[in-house]
Amino acid sequence: TVVVDLGRRGLGEFWPLAVSTEGKGYRRANRRETANTLEVTALRRDIIDYRKGKLTDAQFRKRISFHEKGEDKITSRNMAVMAKILDTALGQEHHQAFSSDGETRGTYLKGLGALFFMHASLQGQYSVLPLFSQLHRTKSGHAAVVRAGEAEEESEADLEEMYHTFRDDVLEVIADYGHTLRKLAPTEYVAVSVDLSGPLPGQGVPRGFLVSAQKRELDKYSRGQLTLAQLRDKVSFQEY
Structure with a gap:
């Protein structure tokens, strides 16, 4: 699991906090298969609003995007x-x-x-x-x-x-x-x-x-x- 935090000070409000998880892969028919990577992203602006109580859990969840991609x-x-x-x-x-x-x-x-x-x-x-x-x-x-x-x-x-x-x-x-x-x-x-x-x-x-x-x-x-x-x-x- 790799966590990349772009929500730090100094970055613009449209920069995301991204969490990327990737499996170690497995072998099938003598070849290695790599598990897909799942990226979960949210805008820094939305994270700040959520921390300030301007967004509810449900509202914040709707603004999170999930993207699965292969290698x-x-x-x-x-x-x-x-x-x-x-x-x-x-x-x-x-x-x-x-x-x-x-x-x-x-x-x-x-x-x-x-x-x-x-x-x-x-x-x-x-x-x-x-x-x-x-x-x-x-x-x-x-x-x-x-x-x-x-x-x-x-x-x-x-x-x-x-x-x-x-x-x-x-x-x-x-x-x-x-x-x-x-x-x-x-x-x-x-x-x-x-x-x-x-x-x-x-x-x-x-x-x-x-x-x-x-x-x-x-x-x-x-x-x-x-x-x-x-x-x-x-x-x-x-x-x-």
Whole structure:
């Protein structure tokens, strides 16, 4: 059983909470049969209304959709490849500060698209940067203690810049490889939700963010009909 919770803060009201259950399969006539997957989805907006008492049990039940589907090997393979691309392109080898933990997973929801979930954290010397924000290296190379407020501002500014660089890189990976998810409908999305961890002081760096782009816009970029700057204007960024 795999449970994917998209009802978190920062996501739009039309994003669903999805529960997907899949059997382990069985063998028949010397071939393996895979049990169908049952997806149960509800809009985040409806979940919030239900929790606030605006919907009764019966009303909420009517807004839940059930969808049974068989295994789609092509989509599953493409999703796995895309998750690997995200981990490789956004891993430690290519990033000095934030990087993926290498365990990105994805799921496909009909009508919504391909959703990927990544965990990223500060790496190496950057992971202790906020802890030593009270130290400042002078031009002469000597460490000197400065006012805590001044050091914290410098540290937070550095982290914020690293965060924006990493977020832009997530978009570029989606732009470069999102079109390879060929079975997505033009109106469906490629979305990457990133949870950030580590010492993140101040308000400049959120705990996570979501980048989502519609498949038809990614196809236009792949064909050279959009520049990266034009695509960025059509992409949704949400922080939480």
